[in-house]
Amino acid sequence: MDRAAGFWRNRRFFKFRSNSNGNTAQRISDHKDMNEQEIQVYLRNHPEILEHFVMDEVELEQLERWMIRRTQKAKKMNYANRKTSLSRWRFCVHADKRQMLEQLTQQLQNKPTKAHVLFELASCISNAVNADGFRLYLVEDASETLTFVLDSETFDENGDPKIQKIRDNPVIARYVASTRDQVRYSRGDIDPRFSNAGICDRETQHVLCQAIVYPEGSLVAVIELWRGESSSRFHEEDEEIGNSYLVWGGIALHYMSIYINLNKQKKLNDFLLAVVKSIFQDMVSMDMLVIKIMNYAQRLVNADRASLFLIDSKTQELYATIFDIGFEDDIQEKMNSPRGAKEATEKMKSEEIRFPMGTGIAGQCALRGEVFNIVDAYSDERFNRNIDQLTGYKTDTILCMPIFIRGSIIGVVEMVNKRTGYFSKEDEEAFETFAVYCGLALHHAKLYDKIRRSEKKYRVALEVLSYHNTCSEEEIERCEKMGIPANIPNLNDFYFNPFEIDEFVKVNYVIYMFKDLFGFNRFDKKDLMRFTLTVKRNYRRVPYHNWTHGFAVANSMYSILKNSKMSFRPNECLALFIGSLCHDLDHRGKSNKFMLESESPIAAIYSTSTMEHHHFNQTVTILQQDGHNILAKLSSTEYKQILSLIKHCILATDLALFFPNKDKLMALVDQEKFSWSILEHRMMVNCIAMTAADLSASAKPWEIQSETVKGIFEEFYEQGDAERRAGRVPMAMMDRNQKDHQASSQLGFLNGICIPCYSLLYRLIPETRPMLKQCQDNLTRWQAIDDLKKKEAIELKK
Template sequence: MQGLNEDVVCEFLAAHPDVLERIVTGPTVTRETFQRWSLRRASLTRKHSRKDFGDATLESRRRAILDHADNRVRILYELSQFCAQLVGTEAVELVIQNNEGAFTCKKTSEGELKLRKASFFSNNALWLTCLELSSTLVLKLKKHRKPASYVQSIINCAHQTIGELHFFVPVPETEKRWLNTLCMWASSVNYFAELSTHALASNGTEETHDNVARQRKLANFLLDVAKSIFHDIVSMDSVIIKVMNFAQKLVDADRASLFLVDAKSKEIYARIFDVGTGEEEHSRLSDTPQKEIRFDISKGIAGYVASTGEGLNIEEAYEDERFNAEVDSKTGYVTKTILCMPIFIRGAVIGVVQMVNKHTGVFTKQDEDSFEIFAVYCGLALHHAKLYDKIRRSEQKYRVALEVLAYHSVCNKDEVNKLKKIQINERVMELETFDFNGMRLSELEKPLYAVYMFRTLFSETLRFDVDDLTRFVLTVRKNYRRVAYHNWAHGWSVAHAMFVLLMKNKSLFTPNEALALFVSCLCHDLDHRGKNNAYMKTMSTPLAAIYTTSVMEHHHFNQTVTILQQDGHNILKSLTSDEYKQTLGLIKHCILATDLALFFANKARLNKIVDAGDFDITSPDHRSLTQAVLMTGCDLIASAKPWSIQTETVKVIFEEFYDQGDAERLSGKQPMAMMDRQQAHQLPQMQVGFMRGICLPCYELIGKVLPRAISLRDRCEYNATKWEELATEQKKSEEKLST
């Protein structure tokens, strides 16, 4: 037994496969283990079969298709080999349809494929098993075959089925989409090549030869397009950049822009507005995402093409009344010639490509014709990229939903009955002041007072079921996570601040507006994970994949809607359909406004209006800005509480910050000073910056709009001064230690 090792055992099993079979299929190996081995074997086999799926293989396939563009059988054979490598199988069955009868293939000594008539097939089809073994092509005619696991049809641009690929291994959904895309592009090239061959046969003039040469050059270009876009089709921005770059090359333009059509809003929009020539420009656009811009579909040259579906070839841009010269005046760029062409999918315009300033002369009819063919590829690429984006977002939403369901639950009957037994029948005056300390309330008292505040505000203006309200409040409590700061206690405090504001300014907002504001405050941080938006994006969390802006705030709103949709939780059910939509829309606006990244723009706009003396609370825009700023003020209410409450709250806030910093450090990232536990001694100084830079400007603005809330600014000023004193003492202590 001393000489027994792994090599000896492997050698023995290789020489006695029957022993290995008895072990593997015997009772000592469980079904789960056997299935796991099988899956691993299949994965390794597929990976091994793809070992040659590189640039060299792609180039050889591409060259073969170009050299045999007039030979449908050869093109379909090369396509079948490519698809076999993509799926990771050793064989694929190719079925070539032909109206004159079935054909078989024979390989000559020169390596060319020739056709021979085979009359014994009644279905006018050729069944071929195409294998490539030791660089030798083997073609086998099969009368009997097992059913295919998946069949991929090959349909040309004339909607004719010219062949089928039969796979006898399971093909994942993702690879089915790749196969579908590849077959559509390859069959399109074959169709146009056959048109060119037919034209050459019917007309032997020099002009026809030139046309065929151009068609072959275009086919070569389109194959490069297919190869390039194929690799990045899962990224919409990458596809857009590639489409614009290829559009430039196709018509020799200086610049190109691509606009997508938003059929719902009747607008055209672009995330990547303009691409110039050169790799440096391409890289810059890839690394620096640009802000989305939108235009009304009825305006401009691109809008005209998008709305009519007709291309425009403009030789003098400034002489066309539809041209907008404002962009040129801002950038200094001079637009001369424009070729603006639509991109269709299923008969509808989904996008517009605008190419500017042809390097040599003006855009020609040939440029227009070439782009019409190129637009087919653009449409397919953009359509599939959108599908992949939707699938990816759906998968991420599914993951988030599972996570939320695993963590949360709806309140139970015992909790509802327990809360209903306790009633607050008298007015609680101290609750109507900003100084009220919600931290001293028990877990039972918080939902009790939340119900009390709701009933106090809306008993006379809104019909609601008390049981529904109780269930709603208790379920909201359950949907706050047990994190250090952004928990149920914080949500309650923010709702209390809004309650006081609404009680002091009862006639300021309509009952439905007040309802939206209060509910928004109560729910504004639902399912908060104790991590900010920057962390979500940096760590590539599922939530960051779903929402590109205000990540957590969008999630908080969606959680609010989810609770309202639960049976017995809809406190808005007495509203009419229009009122319900308006109230829900305002709730979304208010919750998103708690993203501090949006506060600065809101503050600047409202300050400008107030300072100019133009503020009018009845103006929808002014009203919306006021509501947004009030949400921020309530969210920051801890900074305007008495000093004892303020200091206690700040400790909790920074404990959550430090938890995030610890998580970032574990991931190999250096946290910012505010999140760094090692920089805790700088807390007073950082708090001064926060109070002076964000909180005080917020409450000063609220004081201008709502004079009855001026006490918030005064309390915040007092607290900021106290933090400055602590920061000064801290600095003196550090100086003493350093000396």
């Protein structure tokens, strides 16, 4: 009281005049020589004078200092070791308030849980009313049922308040939770509400119990303040103090709850994003995915162990090869490297376990499709204790959740023993969101496994096919013994007859044409032999689109290139020749329209230019085989360029693309805008040249042309037969019962496609005039045949 006494001697005090006690105040001012003891006695007898003086004259900062000193003197704080408390912040001077607020905010952000904030508030109220301690009863999420308790004297190893499940029956707290009433109770009181059993703790003599609610009225917790034998009862003033804090605390908790929820949602979103990146970007195997899912699940809900069981829909069983993952901080790092992932998988993998649906917690979860959040496993009759007995591991809490995909349960994830406290409703909600991604990941992993197995099967099939569809060493030896002719008369003649040459001899003729056009400086002769022999093998034995047709088209392109004086670039020439040789590889003798209508697997892969895409794909497949890459000595840039040009040339043989190419090029020629120096213009010429070579049978002498047409129509009729078997009516041209339509169909083909093609090519490359002339002659012959057929038909009608 030394400072206080000195202060009261200040002259301001004696100038103070109270409205109600002016005479008394004046009397004090008349006795300026009063000592300290006399002043104290006088103020005790006249407290109203002190109250008026303090309220009107004392600065707020001074008042706050007195409050802190008074609180500290009245009761030594039980939590002096805590860095910050709400009570200290409430009664601090303005100079320190900002710093204290920053410390408190940082502390709450470091541990932003509702329990932690409530504990701070309870500590504040306990200090304010001079309680000896408190018990804070927390409600279970969304149920307003008291489930957990925080005790002011119980902390964990980290110094944080320890959350415990309620063991005793907190009669008063449950009453306050249900009624929201405030209760003051002392041991021995007769209160019909509690049947004289309100106090269970021996040390507790007096209780003040109050509800903590959000502004909208929902229950957050119940605080039970207590005093021991050496302390007095709680009074109405204590209730008022508690109420003042609870009003502020409820508002603070409301906004803190919003902050915590937003913060949790952000963390959950960040976590799920990391999960999605991890489990979708590297689907190595199902086992590795299972380990990742379980590890992420553990971290999400802070569980000690994790198990994931998949459902075998055929046997109605749950199974797992990796079913008990512990909490390891380095497992995620291991899974990020192929070697570490393999080692971790092998270490955790065990013999497959299986059990029927409906067995145990996981089996019930899978059977019923419900979430099980079990606080005490041993008190649940569905829990199987045998595993704990065998392993020595004690199971306390379980969170088990089904994983759905497209409405069906495909598995169950079981989390065991939350590392701190119990699995909460928030854990359930977070894990339910996580389970959606688990389902997608597992579903795609299964598809990935199927695709990978299919790929393995495809590779095996490809190996078998490549063995049978790749030229043999005997064929290569035979080709080498025959040798490449030094000169082949008339080979570059547009009227060269491909039917006069043996099938095998055609191989050496192709090599001769290749050498004549490009030489062997940049190409390996033996690779070219293998390539050509394998190309020959990959033409099917169909009536028209066979090896002879491929050779004939390559020969026609050779003639165009040899006779042309126009500016085809070297790489374009190479692509045109290879494209012509390979343009119908693995042709099945059926049109693109038939492949689409019959739902061929090829049509599912290529929706446009179906067979042409397949022919190019087969070309690349041959080039990729050992000893077949005739382009191996080219630079990477040239290789890519020539492959692109080959694809362009092969796709150009689709007659559906001929018409737009022809119209564009014809417009350029008619308007005298065409130029050989423009790449786009040359690419269109390449297309027209490919069509001209592909249809070159129509530009051969009549004997060759008529022989070729026989093969064409036999192939048409085979397609018509297949359409009839499939229940479709073939067009007249493909109906072997309507052979009289051959001449008329040829007239339409020559007039609509061949003559326009060769006419345009002649304007661009005049040296190709023989092709146009012979096509016109053949048109005349077909016209005569058609006229004769029509005349015979008229005669029959007569």
